[in-house]
């Protein structure tokens with residue numbers, strides 16, 4: 254099987270495809286609004302620490318497993334753990350990743366669909382003048398049939414590309430898209446400096462202010478570090494499995510993490526500058542700040558920015574593409590499992606995976622007002638105190654609605670738990686020499702270098718202890734009475 258596998262044609266190809274998976278709605282949509290909701294600077298600092306101390310080593314660990322085994326996550330763990338302690342347990346971590354992929358994609362496709370409608374509105378505004386009242390965000394997300402249509406459209410495009418195999422297609426596409434996305438973001442960032450709110454935005458992002466709900470905020474920062482780097486569910490194992498043996502995993506990981514972090518910070522700076530410059534924009538966001546990417550930016554494009562009316566539709570195409578290179582990797586994790594485990598054809602595997610995920614997407618698409626029941630849904634009921642309330646609070650931060658619940662559960666629980674076991678496996682179980690060899694960190698006499706020992710320390714202690722500590726804190730702090 255492994256000799257039929259595609260390979261990225263170059264190191265740059267891998268970096269851009271993996272960065273394409275990492276850079277997505279997490280950077281452009283989610284990071285700005287959770288930073289806003291968590292009062293800025295303090296949250297950003299914790300997030301950056303999580304990226305550096307936990308995200309970076311986990312990224313290397315995942316790529317090591319993928320490239321070493323040249324398999325998708327479940328068979329990768331079967332192969333890597335052969336004859337090692339707890340041999341039967343580790344593939345479960347691969348299965349957990351598949352479930353996370355399913356959960357994430359089901360709500361991600363809904364938000365990705367919003368980029369299609371934003372593109373449509375921008376075209377309309379470019380030709381017939383900007384009218385912010387066209388897009389009342391609350392009404393838009395509450396329009397059930399429209400949400401279903403947009404989600405279906407985006408899911409179909411994703412499935413279509415995955416049926417065609419990823420290496421040649423994605424690699425070629427991301428090589429063009431990522432540089433263009435970055436250029437447009439740089440342009441928007443430069444433009445933001447000309448606005449009054451720029452200073453306030455920088456202060457908001459970089460002044461370490463205390464978080465209102467520190468523990469939940471720290472878990473959210475950690476969870477987002479996993480989400481934004483596509484870690485904890487085997488996406489990087491899958492992409493790593495297409496990587497040639499000569500490429501440097503360390504250099505690639507550093508490049509992916511840097512690109513992802515810089516893009517998230519730029520997106521936040523751009524959006525907060527608009528919010529601080531035109532406070533009235535906040536009103537249009539509706540109750541939830543989740544609409545920021547789709548509500549705040551048009552205000553800047555059409556009222557403040559030279560050539561904004563040309564850039565606006567292009568920008569939303571790019572948001573769509575950034576999302577697409579992420580949805581492809583999410584679907585690929587599930588599809589590659591069906592192909593490897595069930596020996597299905599790529600077409601059958603993709604159809605089955607995408608069809609099943611779409612059923613869950615329906616629940617998410619209708620949970621922002623489309624269906625009252627789904628919008629108010631809480632897995633453990635509506636109580637506002639006691640045991641079941643505590644469960645809702647612990648696992649879903651007491652958020653109502655299917656989409657919010659899926660989002661919270663996957664980013665804050667499934668990915669960190671998956672990442673926890675991946676670090677334990679690579680740190681403690683998988684032979685250190687094999688890891689060092691994959692990372693190119695053996696010295697002339699075949700011993701692991703000091704740089705490797707630093708990475709190993711992080712995989713053995715810092716990353717699992719940080720994740721374990723936060724999860725334990727939340728369990729212990731829970732009030733079940």
Ligand code: PFF
Pocket residue numbers: 274275276277278279280357479480481482483484486487488489579580582583
């Ligand atoms: N990293 C993507 C983003 O930030 O939008 C989301 C994602 C893609 C998460 C792929 C997990 C994954 F496996």
